[in-house]
Amino acid sequence: MNHYEEGLNINKDSQKIDELIRDGNIFKQDKPNEGKITFCVENIKNLNGRIVSPILTVSNISWKLGVDSYPDNEYMNRQKFLCVYIVCNEDQESFLWSCTATIEIRLKSIYKNNDIVKNFQTDFDCDNTCLGFTNFIEWNTLVDECSQYLDDGKITIEATINVESTKGIKGKVEIDFDKYIKLPNDTVINIDGKKIHVNKEYLSLLSPVLRSMFYSGFAESNMNEILLKDIDVNDFIELLDVIKNPQKEVTKETVEILLKLGDRFDISYVIDKCEKFLMSTEDISFKRIFELIETYNLISVIYQAPSKLQF
Structure with missing residues (x-):
């Protein structure tokens, strides 16, 4: 299985974000070309469909962090994983834009220095807006009662985004x-x-x-x-x-x-x-x-x- 899968089909009608996350999601941006999404997913054992974080804007590009199970529930005889992915510039209608970015995705552990961390660098464009890991962690390991990644039934995932270059992206000037x-x-x-x-x-x-x-x-x-x-x-x-x-x-x-x-x-x-x-x-x-x-x-x-x- 590839480390990351291109073109994941995000279902915009999936379960509502506010039913699955707290208001405590954190969006941090220290530099114009860098940002971090901290996404808390409640009741992960009962995850039903794809969910995505609210939008973080970095380098005038919208970014979201999404989670899902892979394969989904209709393939009960196959090994199941947590799927984690980044959505880049999803609503941009232009076909002339692109950006190169380095992404770090981190599943937080309740124990110090035990996080699962995976990285990739890629070129996003109109045909390649969704990339991530279909096999981030084996599902049973994640939801086991003794799992070091569960905190009162929820998991916390961080995505650090570093945009290295862009083409065809124009910033908006907001004027009072x-x-x-x-x-x-x-x-x-x-x-x-x-x-x-x-x-x-x-x-x-x-x-x-x-x-x-x-x-x-x-x-x-x-x-x-x-x-x-x-x-x-x-x-x-x-x-x-x-x-x-x-x-x-x-x-x-x-x-x-x-x-x-x-x-x-x-x-x-x-x-x-x-x-x-x-x-x-x-x-x-x-x-x-x-x-x-x-x-x-x-x-x-x-x-x-x-x-x-x-x-």
Whole structure:
């Protein structure tokens, strides 16, 4: 039997999590690319179907820890094991993402230094989201009355996740608009002699490019005014209007302006708004949408609106 089995079919309608676990499950994240799930499963002897932990997000990817018995109860004449597995990015609809991760799965013992620990490193992608061990521990050993892994009828399993690299994964920027739009203007941006008063803390939150100009060792950071070249002042005002007003809609007249400036200043919030518009609009031709996808690498549009991309 392989140490881990690919493509385990997770039953989303399996027994409810809150019937089998306590609220004490622990989710720990010390670094952006590392995290730990501690999953307590109650009444393991009566496990009936697959169950999974709540979601932990590491490197902008969702992770869950699942347990099951293998084989299931209909194969009573075969040796039974505890099956433990990791579910990676299960709800991601894109087929263009991937990540390389090292996983450590640990079944906790009631005795010190007696845990069962198994590891693997693998590449997850849209065709390979569920990996684990079908034979983590022999079932009778696990549930025996003298088992060192039972604590008042429950078991505790830990999964430590270390994400080494990702492709096609885009983080979401959460912004408290109420907090920032009320801040006073403290910086001047000069475009073709026209001065625009802005709050640099707010713009720095949204744009790594502007943050570098405001706070780094760039010459601009020591100037009373920030000079921006090769930008139409009205286009920049449109950009500011979108990022200062969450109710501001993207339109067919503004989407290309916003994509261009959002890409130039690396403002993911603006790019996301443009992607959502392109996924829903009927006012822009397929040809033009495809050109924008190629120019700005709009992965979300490719997989969220495939009907638009049919020749």
